[in-house]
Amino acid sequence: MSTPSTVTDVVAFIESRYPTRIAAEWDTNGLTCGDPSQPVETVLFAVDPVMTVVDEAIAMDADMIITHHPLLLRGVHSVAATDHKGKVVHELIRRGIALMNVHTSADHGMRGVSDALAAALGIHDLRPLVPLAGDSGLGTGRVGELTRPIPLRRLGEQVAAALPPTHHGVRVAGDLDRVVRTVAVCGGSGDAYLADAARLADAYVTADLRHHRAQDHLMDGGCGLIDVSHWASEWPWLAAAAEALRADATQRGSTVEVHVSTIPTDPWSLHLGSTR
Numbered sequence: 001m002s003t004p005s006t007v008t009d010v011v012a013f014i015e016s017r018y019p020t021r022i023a024a025e026w027d028t029n030g031l032t033c034g035d036p037s038q039p040v041e042t043v044l045f046a047v048d049p050v051m052t053v054v055d056e057a058i059a060m061d062a063d064m065i066i067t068h069h070p071l072l073l074r075g076v077h078s079v080a081a082t083d084h085k086g087k088v089v090h091e092l093i094r095r096g097i098a099l100m101n102v103h104t105s106a107d108h109g110m111r112g113v114s115d116a117l118a119a120a121l122g123i124h125d126l127r128p129l130v131p132l133a134g135d136s137g138l139g140t141g142r143v144g145e146l147t148r149p150i151p152l153r154r155l156g157e158q159v160a161a162a163l164p165p166t167h168h169g170v171r172v173a174g175d176l177d178r179v180v181r182t183v184a185v186c187g188g189s190g191d192a193y194l195a196d197a198a199r200l201a202d203a204y205v206t207a208d209l210r211h212h213r214a215q216d217h218l219m220d221g222g223c224g225l226i227d228v229s230h231w232a233s234e235w236p237w238l239a240a241a242a243e244a245l246r247a248d249a250t251q252r253g254s255t256v257e258v259h260v261s262t263i264p265t266d267p268w269s270l271h272l273g274s275t276r
């Protein structure tokens with residue numbers, strides 16, 4: 001007979017896959033809120049620790065939420081329920097729901113956020129786009145190969161079809177007929193790695209690309225760019241992490257029911273195409 005997992009067990013399962021030591025120094029990963037000894041039967045995975053996700057967890061009677069983004073990243077002097085984050089903390093405690101986040105530890109780790117994004121797009125033979133010092137298997141972003149070369153325009157269409165629908169949609173920059181074989185991806189904000197993508201790939205799929213950086217990259221002959229929704233770029237990892245947690249718990253004679261949030265938590269709620 002299997003034994004129930006506790007918050008401590010779930011944190012340990014997750015950190016065995018995505019250890020905090022590989023996270024960025026400035027980042028926050030781990031348990032934000034919750035009683036370590038509390039039993040956990042149901043876990044909801046989501047990108048953002050926002051109230052709509054807390055409501056989703058309450059509706060499914062989840063005991064724990066695991067998000068990619070941290071709720072409290074910078075110094076906090078109050079969790080009064082006078083702003084959104086404080087209200088989330090209060091609601092979590094009121095409902096007895098634990099909150100953990102796995103941010104850059106999942107960006108850098110094996111089977112991480114960019115691995116899941118690349119897998120969803122059919123990119124294989126993956127290696128880190130920006131390797132972590134001292135460990136070539138870990139790092140930010142991934143670069144890999146398409147099964148067969150296709151034009152940039154076609155890759156953009158495939159990306160749009162593969163990721164969950166959002167109002168942000170998919171934008172493509174560069175020569176649409178350029179043949180793409182090698183693709184770099186970075187789940188979340190990836191414009192800090194444009195130079196790495198330009199050096200290694202024919203196209204770069206990421207989120208939050210800004211005007212000047214994208215323009216300078218293209219003017220300097222950089223690879224094609226595919227700009228997607230931040231939420232959609234990180235969402236494919238949720239299912240991979242949820243399945244890993246379920247498998248790890250089962251292997252240790254424990255049980256956890258896992259669910260993946262389907263609520264898009266991008267801030268955008270309408271997209272109006274403005275081309276004529």
Ligand SMILES: [Zn+2]
Nearest residue numbers: 188189230234
């Ligand atoms: Zn992100």
